[in-house]
Amino acid sequence: MSRDRFSTAARRAVYEAIYRRRDIREGYTGEPIDHATLARLLHAAHHAASVGFMQPWNFILIQSGERREQLWQVVDKERRSAAVIFEGQQARQFPSIKIEALREASVVICVTVDPSRRGPHVLGRISDEDTDLYSASCAVQNLWLAARAEGFGMGWVSFYRKPDIRHILELPHHINPIGLICLGPVTAFPDQPVLQTIGWAQRMPLEELVFYESWDRPAPEPGGPWEGMPEAVRNSNFQSPGIP
Incomplete structure (x- = not known):
């Protein structure tokens, strides 16, 4: 037994955040998140583990209704294109996978990866070039768990073509957008993952x-x-x- 473990209550809270985290795609109230709380969530994301301490992430905060509508349009285009891939029950269920959070959430955050961060030789990335993606995914998970602990819903939207996102958000050509994060208060948290509830998996x-x-x-x-x-x-x- 480690002397450094958290108290029983603190450990239970960590597990509760993990098990009650959900990918929320609709039901956002639009109520704003105060700046201090949002900054606290971003600090949690920024304290994620990263290979070679490269910290390859950036967080683009998006509030503009016009820009969010542009994002919704390219995501909807890609979602409709992807729908033809599925057959049978999944084809029937696909329309229930929502993207309205891009319009409804309090804030949208584009999480990006900069593969040039820390230069060409990063400890741990020499043998595996994808470690910057692994690291940024840890940041997204930190943000997700902190958001759940604060009572905010979060959805990770990935239906898009990267050139479209680069154009809308004016990203440099080498910057990789790995997710559009929808964040804010929601009307409810489902007991089970949505894809499990609808029978997708x-x-x-x-x-x-x-x-x-x-x-x-x-x-x-x-x-x-x-x-x-x-x-x-x-x-x-x-x-x-x-x-x-």
Whole structure:
């Protein structure tokens, strides 16, 4: 047991934010977020882990109704183009995936990645050029969890062509927009992820995703260090994570 662990209440709050986070695409009230709170959320995002401490992110805050409408138009265009890919039940369900948050949310934030940040030789990126994307994704997750803790909905919109976003937001050609983040108070948080509720997909059982010592080994060796771990994974309850 670590002496540095948080109090029981603090640990429960962390897990609660994780398990109650939702991708919210509609139902935003439009009520403004005060600047101090928004700054606090951005600080949480900025304190994400980043490979080589590169901090490749920027956050473009968008309030202009005209600019948001332009974003909505290019996202809707891409959404309609993507709809033809799906068949059967998913084709019927696709129209229920909303993008109205781009118009309704209190603020839209474009999160970008600058692959030139910290120069050509960044610790940890030498062998994997995608680590800037991994790092920025950590920032988005931090923002999401902090927003949920504050009671704000957040949706990550990714239906777009990057040149369209670069044009609307006047991004340099090398800047990579990785998400349009819709943020603000909402009328309700669903109990389950929306895509799960509409039957698009279900959360996979964790025990099917955990392997031991090498790929595709779902059962550990008897008497080894992982004996009993599959049962622990199977019996764990995310709604009551068993925090002592």
